[in-house]
Amino acid sequence: MFNRLIGVLIIIIISLVGLFMYVYLSREAAEETTWETHTSIEEAGFNPEALEQARTYYDSLNSTAAIVISEGKVLFSWGDVTKNTNAHSIRKSLLSALYGIEMERGSFHLFDSLEDYEIDDQTPLTPIEKQATLSNLMTSSSGVYLPAGEESWGMRLARPNRGSHLPGEFFYYNNWDFNVLGSVYNEQTEADLFEHFKERLADPLGMEDFELADTNYKFEDRRSRHPSYLFRISARDLARFGQLYLQNGSWEGEQLVPKQWVERSTEAQREVPGNTLFDYGYLWWVATEAPYGDLKMYSAVGRYGQSIDVIPELDLVFVHRVDSNRLSFQFARSSVNDLQRLQLLQLIIDAKRREE
Template sequence: MKSMKTTIVLLGLGVTFGLLFFLPSSEYIPPLETTWNIIEDPEEKGWSIEHLNRAKEYYYSIGSTSAMAIYKGEILFHWGDVTDVSQIHSVRKSFLSALYGIQVEQTEQISLDDTLGNIGISDQIPLTDYEKQATIEDLLTSRSGVYLQAGEESLRMRWRRPSRERYEPGTHFYYNNWDFNVLGTIYNQQTNLDLIEQFHETIALPLGMEDFTLDNAMYKYERSRSIHPSYLFRMSTRDMARFGQLYLQNGVWNGQQIIPHDWVHVSTSVHAHVPNSPYYGYGYMWWVADQGDWASLGLYSAVGRYGQSIDIIPSLDLVFVHKVNSDRFFHRTFRQVNDDTRLHLLKMIIDAKQTK
């Protein structure tokens, strides 16, 4: 009998903790102060408040911690604390894609046709002559054919890493942090600039990001794996939304062409087929919908693990940002929002516009 009571108590504690992890937070979030206009009455803009509230209920049910939608340049809604700064994981890669676009289009310091051999890229384990044939464009599309250890790799990346020289450079997509980290090294090496400082100066400041500072980005070295560091960013939901809106506006902000128009188009076009993805192909460090209704809507996304994303739908003049604060251990463990759940939430939001 004592054992049964103990079991019941433990089960009760488990349920209690589970509810604490997944129910909406009771933490007070003050009204949002921002330089952006906020849509006071979504109904006037053609959005069903009833359907948006249903989407919000689903948002809570999947363990999201913040979300924000920008419609025609104004805040349609903001859920959770959109000022909270936390890790954005692989969303960082789309930031670097933007910086590459500025350099490729405006200077001659980086050419997408440059090979790893020509610009002297190596690692702790030397590259073979075969691997040195990979170009910068191959790295941007995650098709370098270089299969070495890298920083910030997930277990899934390590398990799925092909054997060396299995695929010719430029022929096979494998989501490869070696490619992405080396792109950071190449950017700094070829331009004599610092990518973090350049992001702050050429993108964050002109966009008027409200929470991002240089202290919110860093290099992470894992020399037991690779000499090439990861470049990590922490950012608020509302600042991520500004970056998404910049792309929606074809790289223009307040009349200034920050990212070349042609680069916005080419980098968010499909360059690589992604095996086993029901939604996306791959551009230049952007996920690009290449099938079904999402492709028809023109969706492209910057995506990071645990549920970070910037989703851009040009056909609806809509930017949607979703976050799960993975700085908190239990959010990383229990609140891992994947593409299926995030895109279902986005569909519910879109349906609120389609419903009259």
């Protein structure tokens, strides 16, 4: 009996040591970064007390990570900014960058149609639906109202009746358009969008956590032949992507994404019914009303509280994450809604000292 207790105690001690080493190494990984960090909150132009209020609010939410890049340096990072978690619909803005690169090379044109690319689905498209263009798909206004992979219940409930709108006529946020963009990209480039992302963006940007093993295609053949292209990616790596766009697609002297595409894709292209703050660009949400419209903010937004918010007028990038991969999330669905996320962002913005 005594020997068994000793054995159990040894196992517990080994487990605790292992846990300590995991936490220690995780912290070491977070500290070992090529991101430059501001040495002082005040010297960076922010009020420390006001930022502490923002941190208190952050702690009251179900957020798991947040990072702010101000003037190209880390202002703060909260939570685990190194963990690769499901980016959800942020994936669409990542794909937008790849399309911009290929368009400059002449591989695609905004007004190429589904018919040009011989796109169809389990339920055959009508001749009218086949006239939807890449521009329509990127602005979520194809007029194709078919089931798609990774659809939320909200998307399904809001889906218009088939044939109720012509291509380009009506904005309906849906994954059919976005997933088809992934299929078109791969088929026409005869490549893999994840590999292109790594070669053309992740590696040149110096992303520290991104791995191809954290990407995958999700096939839901009973809904559609076009898979969802899913990314798991860390907050600090998404911050690099946001900073790239803040710098008009340029990174360390190299133009990774064409400047013209950065500007065009982050301009409002389609009015979003019922949304009083944002319209839609080419796979980006674009703020058009105060206070964020005045700051020329545009955002990549994903389900449950994911975001990259780029604010040119403040030279600032804000990334917010909710780890939907964690076990507790599967039971509680403890997300952060858009109002909460924007309230947190507003507290951070309010902490910035304005020049007199």
